[in-house]
Amino acid sequence: MAMAHPVRLDLPEVEVREQRLRATVSYNGTARDLSRRSKNFSLVNHERGFEQCSTCQQGCAGIAYNVRGAAVVEHSPIGCAQPASAAMGINVANAARGLPDQSVNVLSTNLSESDTVYGGAEKLRATVREAKRRFSPDAIFVLSSCAAGIIGEDIEAVTSELQDELGIPVIPVFCEGFRSKIWISGIDATFHGILRQIVKPARKKQPDLVNVFNFEGSDTFTPLLGKLDLRANYVISLADVETLSRMSEAACTAHICETLATYPAKALEQEFGVPEVRSPPPFGISWTDAWLREIARITDREELAEQVIESEHKRLEPLLETMRAQLAGRRVYIFAGDSYAHSISNMLLDLGLDLIGVNTFHHDQTTDGGLEEADSLGQLVASKGDIGNFSVCDKQPFQMVKVLKDLQPDILIVRHTNMAVIGAKLGIPTIQDGDVNISAGYDGLIKLGERLLTAWRTRRIFQNIARHHRHPYSEWWMAQNDPFLLSSEPVA
Amino acid sequence: MGGYIEQPRFSCALAGQQTVLAIPRALPVVHAGPGCSGKVFAFSATNAGFQGEGYGGGGAVSSTNTGETDVVFGGEPKLERFVGNALRVLDGDLFVILSGCTSGLIGDDVVRVAQQYARDGHPVIGAETPGFRGNSYVGHEIVVHEIIDQFVGDVTPAVRPGLVNVFASVPPQNPFWRGDLAEIKRVLEGIGLQVNILFGAGSAGISEWRDLPNAQFNLVLSPWVGLDAAELAEKKYGTPYLHLPFLPIGPELTGKTLRTIADFAGLPAGPVEEFIAHEELVFYDYFVSTADFVADYRNMIPSELYVVGDSAYALGATAFLVNELGFVPEGIYLTDDPPENRQSDIRQALSDIVADLGDGDPVPRFEIDGRAIQDSIRTRLHGSTKALILGSTWEDYLARETGNLSLHLSLPITNDVVIDRSYAGYRGGLRLMEDVYTSIFKAGDIADTTLTRNKQ
Numbered sequence: 001m002a003m004a005h006p007v008r009l010d011l012p013e014v015e016v017r018e019q020r021l022r023a024t025v026s027y028n029g030t031a032r033d034l035s036r037r038s039k040n041f042s043l044v045n046h047e048r049g050f051e052q053c054s055t056c057q058q059g060c061a062g063i064a065y066n067v068r069g070a071a072v073v074e075h076s077p078i079g080c081a082q083p084a085s086a087a088m089g090i091n092v093a094n095a096a097r098g099l100p101d102q103s104v105n106v107l108s109t110n111l112s113e114s115d116t117v118y119g120g121a122e123k124l125r126a127t128v129r130e131a132k133r134r135f136s137p138d139a140i141f142v143l144s145s146c147a148a149g150i151i152g153e154d155i156e157a158v159t160s161e162l163q164d165e166l167g168i169p170v171i172p173v174f175c176e177g178f179r180s181k182i183w184i185s186g187i188d189a190t191f192h193g194i195l196r197q198i199v200k201p202a203r204k205k206q207p208d209l210v211n212v213f214n215f216e217g218s219d220t221f222t223p224l225l226g227k228l229d230l231r232a233n234y235v236i237s238l239a240d241v242e243t244l245s246r247m248s249e250a251a252c253t254a255h256i257c258e259t260l261a262t263y264p265a266k267a268l269e270q271e272f273g274v275p276e277v278r279s280p281p282p283f284g285i286s287w288t289d290a291w292l293r294e295i296a297r298i299t300d301r302e303e304l305a306e307q308v309i310e311s312e313h314k315r316l317e318p319l320l321e322t323m324r325a326q327l328a329g330r331r332v333y334i335f336a337g338d339s340y341a342h343s344i345s346n347m348l349l350d351l352g353l354d355l356i357g358v359n360t361f362h363h364d365q366t367t368d369g370g371l372e373e374a375d376s377l378g379q380l381v382a383s384k385g386d387i388g389n390f391s392v393c394d395k396q397p398f399q400m401v402k403v404l405k406d407l408q409p410d411i412l413i414v415r416h417t418n419m420a421v422i423g424a425k426l427g428i429p430t431i432q433d434g435d436v437n438i439s440a441g442y443d444g445l446i447k448l449g450e451r452l453l454t455a456w457r458t459r460r461i462f463q464n465i466a467r468h469h470r471h472p473y474s475e476w477w478m479a480q481n482d483p484f485l486l487s488s489e490p491v492a
Numbered sequence: 493m494g495g496y497i498e499q500p501r502f503s504c505a506l507a508g509q510q511t512v513l514a515i516p517r518a519l520p521v522v523h524a525g526p527g528c529s530g531k532v533f534a535f536s537a538t539n540a541g542f543q544g545e546g547y548g549g550g551g552a553v554s555s556t557n558t559g560e561t562d563v564v565f566g567g568e569p570k571l572e573r574f575v576g577n578a579l580r581v582l583d584g585d586l587f588v589i590l591s592g593c594t595s596g597l598i599g600d601d602v603v604r605v606a607q608q609y610a611r612d613g614h615p616v617i618g619a620e621t622p623g624f625r626g627n628s629y630v631g632h633e634i635v636v637h638e639i640i641d642q643f644v645g646d647v648t649p650a651v652r653p654g655l656v657n658v659f660a661s662v663p664p665q666n667p668f669w670r671g672d673l674a675e676i677k678r679v680l681e682g683i684g685l686q687v688n689i690l691f692g693a694g695s696a697g698i699s700e701w702r703d704l705p706n707a708q709f710n711l712v713l714s715p716w717v718g719l720d721a722a723e724l725a726e727k728k729y730g731t732p733y734l735h736l737p738f739l740p741i742g743p744e745l746t747g748k749t750l751r752t753i754a755d756f757a758g759l760p761a762g763p764v765e766e767f768i769a770h771e772e773l774v775f776y777d778y779f780v781s782t783a784d785f786v787a788d789y790r791n792m793i794p795s796e797l798y799v800v801g802d803s804a805y806a807l808g809a810t811a812f813l814v815n816e817l818g819f820v821p822e823g824i825y826l827t828d829d830p831p832e833n834r835q836s837d838i839r840q841a842l843s844d845i846v847a848d849l850g851d852g853d854p855v856p857r858f859e860i861d862g863r864a865i866q867d868s869i870r871t872r873l874h875g876s877t878k879a880l881i882l883g884s885t886w887e888d889y890l891a892r893e894t895g896n897l898s899l900h901l902s903l904p905i906t907n908d909v910v911i912d913r914s915y916a917g918y919r920g921g922l923r924l925m926e927d928v929y930t931s932i933f934k935a936g937d938i939a940d941t942t943l944t945r946n947k948q
Contacts, residue, residue, distance in 0.1 A: 047570075050577035053555035056527020077593060077623030078497060079504025079531055084539050084885060084904035107496045110860075113624050116597060127496040134498070134863065146525045147593040147624055150563060177525035178558045178594050394526075397552045398581055418530070418538070418551050472519060472548030474583045486577060 007195075007267040007368065012156050012172060014192040014263070016057070016180035018045065021364040023182045025394040026487045031358070031387035035377045038365040045181070049486040054394045055416075056177030057186030064141040064173065064190045066090055066216055066237035067244065071105040071137035075124050075155060076145030081108035093216035094238060102238070105135040116151050121158055128162050128170060138241035139169040139198060141190065149176035169197040169241075181394060182362045184259060184337070191264040194236060194244055201272065202249040209233050210295060211253040211274065213261030217437030224282070224441040227308045228292065228301050248272035252298045254291065256281050256436045258374050259339040262367040269369070278373040282440050283343035284350045285316070286383060294373075316442045323449040324352040330456065333389075333407060334358045335400060335422075336415035340436060342376035344413055344448075347439060349384045351449055356407050357389030359400065361416065393487060397422050398473055402483035404428065411452055427466030429455035499862025499886045501800075501827040501903060502665060503535040504623030508631030510536045512588045513549040514663035515639075515690070516697035519584035520549075521616075523571050523602055524592020526557035528623070536628060539885075540664040540903055541910025554578045558594040568600045575605060579614055585698045586643060588635060589618045596622025606642070615698070617642035629717050629802070629828050632662045636721045639701060640728065649705035649729045654757070656680060657688045657707045657725070659718030660739065666805060667905055671914025672739065676713065679917050682767040683750050684759050705729040709757060713739055713749075714804040715841060716834040737841040739804045742812035742921035743775045745845060771918045778922055785929060791942045792932050794897050796876060797821050798869050800883030801902035802828035803838050805915075806856070809882060809901060811845040812921055817928070821849055822879065823872050824856040825865045827902060866890050880928060897931045 005020070017023035024043045027034055037043055058080055064072050065086045074081045083106040091101045109127045111120050124142070131140050142159050155172045163170040171193035175186040212221050212232045221232035233243070233250055247253075253268050254277040255261035265276040275298055282291035289309050296305030331354045334341050341360040348355050367374055380387075389407060393399055400422050404412065412423035412430040423430030431451050433439070439448050506528055509520040522529040533550050537543040545552060556574050558567055575589060587609075589602040606618035619638040621631045636659070660676055661669040670692050677689045688700045688707060710725055710733035712718040722733035734756045740749040747768045754764040786793065797819035799806045803826045813819040830838060835858055842856055843849060859865050866886065873879060873894055881887045882901040885908075891898035900908050901915075915924040938944050 049573060050581050051555065051557055052551060053522060053529035053533075053553045054526035054557050055530050056525055059527050059531060077504045078500050078502065078627060079506055079528065079535070079623040081497070081500055082531055082535055082539075083499065084906050085534065087889075088885065088906050107498050108500060110495060110497045111624050112626075116624050123495065130496055145593070146528075146558075147597065147622075150594065150597045177527045178563050179560050181526055181557065181559065183527065395551055418533070418545065421545060421550065470547065472552060472582055472584065474581060477581045486581070 007263070007270050009192070009196050009267060009271055013174045014188050016185040017182040017188070017362070017364060018180060021366050021368070023362050023364045025181050025362050025392060026484065027363060027392035028484045029390060031377060031390040032381045034363065034390055034392070035381050038363070038377070041365050043363070043365060046487065050398070051487075052396050052398060054181060055183040057175045057180050057183050057189065058143060058145055058177045060183045060186030061143050061173045061175035061190045062086065063187050063237065064143070065104050065106060067139070068102045068238060068240040069138045070141060070241055071107070071131040071135040072141045072143060073124070073127050073131050074106065074108045074143045074145065075111065075120065075148045075153060076108060076143070077111045077147055078108050080145045081106055090216055090238065097219045097234075097238065099238060105131065105137060107131050107134070111145070111147050116147060119151065120148065120153055124153065124155070124158050125162065128158070129166070132166050132168070137168065139171060140166070141171045141173050141193060143173045144176050146177045149178070171197045184362070187260065188263045191236070195264060195267045195271070198241060198244045199247050199268075199272065200245045203246070204249060206249045207251050207299065209250040211235055211247050211250040211268070213253070213255035213264060214437055215256075215260075217435040220437045220440045220444065225295070228296055228299070228304055230295065230299060248274060250274055252277050252295060254295065256440060257337070257339045257343065258367050258376055259337055259364065262369050262374060266368040276369055276371070276374070278371055280374060280376045280379045281339070281343055283444060284346035285313070285442065285445070287343070287346055287379070288441055312442045316445070319446050323446055326453055327351055327353055327449055330354065330410045330452070331356045332411045332413065332452070333404065333409035334413045335419060336413065336433070337361050338363055339376045340415055342380045344433070344439070345387065346380055346384065347445055347448055350445055355387055356409055357403070358387055359391045359393060359403065361392075361394050363392045391484070393484070395419060396487070398477065399483040399487065401426065401471060401473065402478070402480075411455055424462050424465050425469040425471065427463045429459040429462050431455045497861050501860065501862060501884065502627040502629065502829070503532050504627060505621040505625040505631035505634060506590060506592050506623050507532045507536045507628035507665065508619060508621045508635035509533075509553060509590055510549070510664055511632045511635040511662070512590070513546055514669070514692060515586065515701070516693070516695055517547065517584050518586040518588065518698065519582055520553055521575060521578050521587055521589045522553055522555040522592065523567065523589055523595045523600060524555060524558060525594050526555070528592045529553045529555045535904060537664050539906050540667040541900070541905045541908045543664050543667075543910065548582065548584065554582065558592070563594055563598055566598060566600060567595055568605065571600060571602070571605050572608065575609055575616065579609070579616070585615060586639070587614070587616045588639070589616065590621045590635075591619070593622045593624055596620065596624070603642070610642070615643065627829055628665045629662055632665070633717060633720045637724055640704065640721060640724050644701055644704050646728065647705050649731070651708055652686070652706050653708050654684065655686045655688065655707045656757070657690060657704050657710045658713065659690075659710065659721050660713040661691070661804070662717055663691050665903060666802065667900065667903060667910050668914045668916070671912040672916040672920065674912070675914050675917035675919055679746065679750060679771070680753070682771070683754050683764045685757065705731065707731055709733060711753060712736065715807070715838045716830045717804070717828070737837060738807035738811070738845060739916055741808035741915050741917070741924065742816050743772050743918055744815055745808060745811050746917050746921070747772065775918050775922065779925070782925060782929065788940050789932070789938070792938050792944065793929065794878050794880040794932070795820055796879040798823040798825075798879055798881040798883070799901065800825045800827060800865055800881065800887055802826065803830055805901055807838070807842050807845060809915060809924070810842065812924065813928075815847045817925065819880065821846065823869055825868070826856050826858050827860060827865070829860050830858065862886055870894065880931070897935060899927055899931055
């Protein structure tokens with residue numbers, strides 16, 4: 001992996017991943033080939049002749065919804081603002097973590113046609129002031145949108161003016177959907193705003209605190225890090241603004257996924273002196289070992305870590321043996337986000353499953369720190385060997401239907417809402433693995449195995465769906481040999 | 493379209509894609525940014541009780557996923573090639589190209605591109621649905637208008653007496669549209685009409701739309717959505733229309749509605765009355781069988797009614813719950829943002845069909861800001877725990893917080909699976925009773941005295 005550029009917190013915007021990490025959304029080959037070709041950035045994005053709806057970075061920037069006590073103003077037409085599902089999911093996660101409920105404080109400026117003609121700056125000011133009045137937030141995130149971007153709204157000027165007026169951070173998040181095909185660019189944009197306007201230099205270092213960048217998932221890391229007498233500082237979902245401001249005080253920064261968090265990890269190291277944990281994320285046995293050892297090295301607990309690893313292995317071995325026996329011979333396919341797909345791959349191979357293929361939604365040809373130890377694809381290939389049928393596309397069911405029909409996996413693992421249905425309609429027992437945290441650590445392996453077994457045992461419903469389902473693709477398309485035919489160049 | 497909104501109750505005009513998908517084998521081609529189609533789907537279909545992608549919706553919707561280059565240089569040439577490929581890859585009977593904010597602002601002409609393909613005999617039309625043009629209801633109107641204008645087109649009608657086209661629901665912005673349309677079709681056929689229901693599993697798909705000009709009349713069961721289509725069909729094909737500003741719920745309103753329709757259509761009274769009498773016999777047999785429960789549990793059944801929903805459903809539901817089940821209306825909040833010139837008609841319609849607006853709050857409020865609705869309800873409750881709040885998942889939270897009961901009537905619904913549920917007509921009235929009465933047990937176990945356990 002080549003060294004990436006330094007993080008530029010002096011600039012209001014972070015570059016999208018196509019530019020920053022040379023991210024791509026189309027590839028078809030093998031894991032080793034993809035990893036090798038990424039080293040010299042030889043993958044390029046092609047114009048596509050046909051595609052299906054993707055996801056936009058504005059949606060991902062909405063991770064700001066999850067910051068406790070903050071408010072979000074979306075400077076957009078109403079369709080961009082979607083707080084209902086988040087409002088429920090966040091408090092389910094709070095309950096799972098033993099935390100009090102939090103409200104999701106979102107206002108849309110509800111841009112109309114006349115705003116696109118006469119400008120919406122006044123409406124934006126009024127809405128941000130109303131957000132302050134309604135929610136008494138500790139910070140306000142202002143998300144841009146395609147419409148706001150194209151009509152040239154000066155969100156930076158408005159937010160900086162209102163920050164002075166309101167006396168709290170008012171954070172512009174530049175996340176216009178059309179600017180990137182890599183939706184997670186929007187998470188970078190929100191992190192960028194937090195790093196610029198919320199995180200403060202350490203007031204007092206907390207040597208037993210580990211930043212864990214994650215989504216709103218279950219509480220796996222308190223017990224795992226607790227074995228090393230360390231505390232997990234879950235960021236940024238469910239954390240309040242004060243907690244975020246103190247990320248600089250942690251001993252180190254870990255994360256559940258390089259795709260999610262090598263940007264803030266690099267920024268915290270570069271700007272605040274918090275070291276980034278140089279290890280792949282803790283999924284599967286060897287990666288969990290490496291992760292614990294690395295954190296122990298930074299926090300000076302190496303001896304304790306060796307004891308923990310030894311006793312955990314001893315505890316896990318019989319459980320794993322039983323699980324392997326139950327899953328033996330099953331062929332599995334993974335359809336998930338970039339680094340997390342690599343993590344699940346690593347776990348499936350630990351579980352002794354036959355991993356017959358992987359598709360990731362995008363691929364970063366490097367990470368923000370450019371660390372070899374945090375290159376999950378490189379680490380996967382190095383430790384487990386090559387994986388065939390390895391492809392990259394941003395969802396695209398018309399392609400995936402053909403891939404899956406051809407490979408006929410016994411079980412499909414998906415991590416994205418509304419994509420598991422592809423497997424269901426093909427009669428493949430499928431799980432949507434939304435909570436990443438639950439799979440982390442040693443017990444994560446067993447829990448993943450249990451979910452796979454449940455999907456397999458209940459497969460009759462999937463088979464029944466497949467019997468009665470009709471897909472919307474033409475005979476011509478289904479007869480083509482190459483599922484990626486239209487992704488490399490337009491056909492005439 | 494007003495100012496800021498908290499807790500949105502609708503999506504944007506691009507939600508017209510769901511209107512396309514509600515027609516069997518019709519497919520949208522979205523010319524918008526990468527997240528637009530998915531966001532519309534998430535709100536309009538997933539947050540409508542998990543209605544699913546169906547045939548070619550959800551993640552399968554074709555989308556140009558407009559990028560920076562298209563915004564700078566224009567996306568029309570790419571769209572032209574794209575539509576050609578969509579026609580090869582997808583198997584559909586009608587393709588509707590929908591523009592989003594990006595293409596709407598940079599000036600790509602989706603109708604022109606559609607016409608290029610239509611000239612070669614492909615079933616393709618275009619609709620300008622950028623999000624800033626309006627909400628889901630507006631998007632529905634635009635799509636229906638364009639289908640009639642561009643796809644059904646200028647034909648000479650061969651009118652068949654007794655044939656009616658129904659404009660009654662915005663799918664799935666009305667979460668119960670599937671069940672509602674099935675019931676509406678059933679009762680209209682019951683009085684002797686032939687029905688082009690146009691959307692949902694009960695529709696024959698595009699052949700029904702092709703048949704649209706041949707109807708004896710158009711029926712609009714909604715305060716404002718659907719009127720544009722009826723007016724367009726009147727202009728294009730000379731089809732008269734009947735406008736009833738509510739969705740009929742329960743036997744009283746449904747019977748009245750059927751008589752008005754029969755009268756308009758010139759149907760013989762005998763079979764109409766026979767059908768109504770039979771439906772009422774069945775309905776009231778069930779109805780009376782709940783008397784034991786209602787009498788024994790009167791203390792536990794809520795009595796104050798708050799309704800949060802679009803004007804079509806809110807009017808019908810209020811009428812049934814007040815007129816027939818004895819609820820006292822306390823607050824009616826209409827969330828569909830009707831054009832201002834329709835609002836006084838809606839107020840009038842409400843007082844026409846609701847027997848007694850009582851000393852509660854007889855004035856329906858047109859309100860699109862969820863927080864304003866919730867603050868108003870909270871104030872009016874005065875600490876009462878005798879309320880039933882019909883609304884969205886947001887109202888579930890409010891009900892839980894205030895110790896009241898809630899039931900779903902409007903989007904967003906994120907904690908309920910809606911399949912064929914319907915509160916329309918006769919069968920819908922029974923279902924609504926079942927859901928209202930069952931809801932009292934949601935708060936905890938109940939004794940047939942005045943005691944409950946776990947009431948929050």
